[in-house]
Amino acid sequence: MTGKNKNHLEFGAEGERIAANALVQKGWKILGRNMRSGRGELDIIAMDGDELVFVEVRTRSIGRMLPPEQTVGPRKIRRLLRAARTYIDRVSYEGNWRIDVMAITEAGGERRIEHFADVTMGMEGGFMG
Amino acid sequence: MNGICGITLRGTQALPVEVEVEITGGLFSITVVGLPDTAVKEARERVRAALRGIGVSLRGRIAINLAPADLPKEGALLDLPMAMGLARAAGRADWGERALFMGELALDGRLRWVRGAVPAAVLARETGVPLYFPKENEREVALVSGVKAYAVESLLDLLRHLSGDAPLSPVQGARFEEAEVTAEADLSDIKGQFAAKRALEIAAAGHHNLLLTGSPGSGKTLLARALKGIMPPISDEEMMEVLLVRSTAGLPPEAGRTRPFRTAHHTASAVAICGGGSALRPGEISLASRGVLFLDEFPEFSRDVLESLRQPLEDGTITVSRASGSVTYPARVLLVTACNPCPCGYAGDPVEKCACSQHSLERYRRKLSGPILDRIDLHVAVPRLKPEELVSLEGSCGESSAEVRKRVCSARERQLARWSGHGVHSNAELPERMLRKNLDMEPDVRAFLTEAVRALRLSGRGFSRVLRVARTIADLEDSDSVAVHHLAESLSYREGEAFAAAGWRS
Numbered sequence: 075m076t077g078k079n080k081n082h083l084e085f086g087a088e089g090e091r092i093a094a095n096a097l098v099q100k101g102w103k104i105l106g107r108n109m110r111s112g113r114g115e116l117d118i119i120a121m122d123g124d125e126l127v128f129v130e131v132r133t134r135s136i137g138r139m140l141p142p143e144q145t146v147g148p149r150k151i152r153r154l155l156r157a158a159r160t161y162i163d164r165v166s167y168e169g170n171w172r173i174d175v176m177a178i179t180e181a182g183g184e185r186r187i188e189h190f191a192d193v194t195m196g197m198e199g200g201f202m203g
Numbered sequence: 204m205n206g207i208c209g210i211t212l213r214g215t216q217a218l219p220v221e222v223e224v225e226i227t228g229g230l231f232s233i234t235v236v237g238l239p240d241t242a243v244k245e246a247r248e249r250v251r252a253a254l255r256g257i258g259v260s261l262r263g264r265i266a267i268n269l270a271p272a273d274l275p276k277e278g279a280l281l282d283l284p285m286a287m288g289l290a291r292a293a294g295r296a297d298w299g300e301r302a303l304f305m306g307e308l309a310l311d312g313r314l315r316w317v318r319g320a321v322p323a324a325v326l327a328r329e330t331g332v333p334l335y336f337p338k339e340n341e342r343e344v345a346l347v348s349g350v351k352a353y354a355v356e357s358l359l360d361l362l363r364h365l366s367g368d369a370p371l372s373p374v375q376g377a378r379f380e381e382a383e384v385t386a387e388a389d390l391s392d393i394k395g396q397f398a399a400k401r402a403l404e405i406a407a408a409g410h411h412n413l414l415l416t417g418s419p420g421s422g423k424t425l426l427a428r429a430l431k432g433i434m435p436p437i438s439d440e441e442m443m444e445v446l447l448v449r450s451t452a453g454l455p456p457e458a459g460r461t462r463p464f465r466t467a468h469h470t471a472s473a474v475a476i477c478g479g480g481s482a483l484r485p486g487e488i489s490l491a492s493r494g495v496l497f498l499d500e501f502p503e504f505s506r507d508v509l510e511s512l513r514q515p516l517e518d519g520t521i522t523v524s525r526a527s528g529s530v531t532y533p534a535r536v537l538l539v540t541a542c543n544p545c546p547c548g549y550a551g552d553p554v555e556k557c558a559c560s561q562h563s564l565e566r567y568r569r570k571l572s573g574p575i576l577d578r579i580d581l582h583v584a585v586p587r588l589k590p591e592e593l594v595s596l597e598g599s600c601g602e603s604s605a606e607v608r609k610r611v612c613s614a615r616e617r618q619l620a621r622w623s624g625h626g627v628h629s630n631a632e633l634p635e636r637m638l639r640k641n642l643d644m645e646p647d648v649r650a651f652l653t654e655a656v657r658a659l660r661l662s663g664r665g666f667s668r669v670l671r672v673a674r675t676i677a678d679l680e681d682s683d684s685v686a687v688h689h690l691a692e693s694l695s696y697r698e699g700e701a702f703a704a705a706g707w708r709s
Contacts, residue, residue, distance in 0.1 A: 171229065173230075
């Protein structure tokens, strides 16, 4: 059990590394990784130009029930928003910010990276309160 | 004044709504405040998508305020001013002067047809502010003269116009097109019924209300439909009122210059007839204003409907009050009603025997309350035709609609010439005060009238209605003064006389 669990954590950390590299190549500035913020955790905090972005990274191997991006549900988004707001208060940030999701899929040694920007757009009704 | 205005409707009037936009840093969100209804709240998504389509991507926390804050805002027509406010805040558009914007946005930035374009154009004309509206509304806006308005096809077109890259030219004013008078029936096609035809002529000439009573199949409905063909022409001012109501109700303008003719089924609700609903709309009585409202099988209408007609028939306007506010719509109708003399339809019929019990007969007649009947000037019996009349095969039965209409038109012209300085269009709308002062009666008339009022037990309102109808009959004769025979004819159309003829007073 321990062995398998460790493998799973490593697999996730590997995914976050891949995601961060991809973002750096896009010209983003990474401000922090795996930061605890209040009770939540923020995988990657980065600047996309003048906008602060909190990136949630999801890594999965292919063949699982759900594609990785669909594992971010309303509860997870609420938790991310809370963590992001705590961070913003701590550093007294006043500009625009958003939440992105990156999905890393592993299939037979090949990796696919997908990037979903601003996942809370259009959710005013349900999640912003 | 920041120069971005939209409108919201109250009655047939457009009220300006100022749109203020504030963008601050933060997670993307759009909040709309200022009593928006659901359609306005949902505008966020349409506006965001439409702006994205032209390369304006919104960021940060966006607050949109619709002022005045206590006025409820309704409808998708506020999409465009909100989008313009955001485009300007994002630095994509600018214009110096104040401007009125209206239109519903499609996700790709096209502008969709909205209701209320005519009231908006009137507001733009009054305030001297340019109006930008959807191209699909162009036909109705063009009919409002003296307004500086631009028909816009899409958000991008509007931005290019304002930046001067591709200026649009203002809408060319149009006139109401003359239209042929058409009716489903010509008076010369209707056999017999000369009394009823005469009553139709008087009703059309003076805009008086009419009740046709007769057994089934005697031709009441046909007569009512023939009325359309003898109505006098409609003036520009009246046409404008019709256009305003239609635009408010979300109907396209009529094809040409014609008086409205509307029919309502007896299952209609009071809201359908009088207007109202949670999002206040005009009803049939307002859509028929300046024209004819035909209510067939009058006693079958619900009591609510019948009684709610009282106030509009007297005032020519209808005020609908709701928790969200009260609005006034025009309701200057020529009410034509038709009914059977009893539930089975044959009371007083020379051939068929009436099968109604006394009880059902009384209930049927009680349905039409005194106050309603008192507001109907012309009560006419439409009796069953004699067998010889019915099978007569001659082509023509009396005057054609065109001939009658000529007399109606000249009688209406006399009225207009006499009253036009007072904002009155027909004898029926003449205020009491002016009626007495301007009647111009011959000396022997007073004694006759006193006797008539006593004998017929006329009410005050009944009396002035008799005078108005007599004035119209005199106008049809090209006579300046009202003589005894005018009054005598007018009195013969009073309530009771027709019922007596149809057997109501046995």
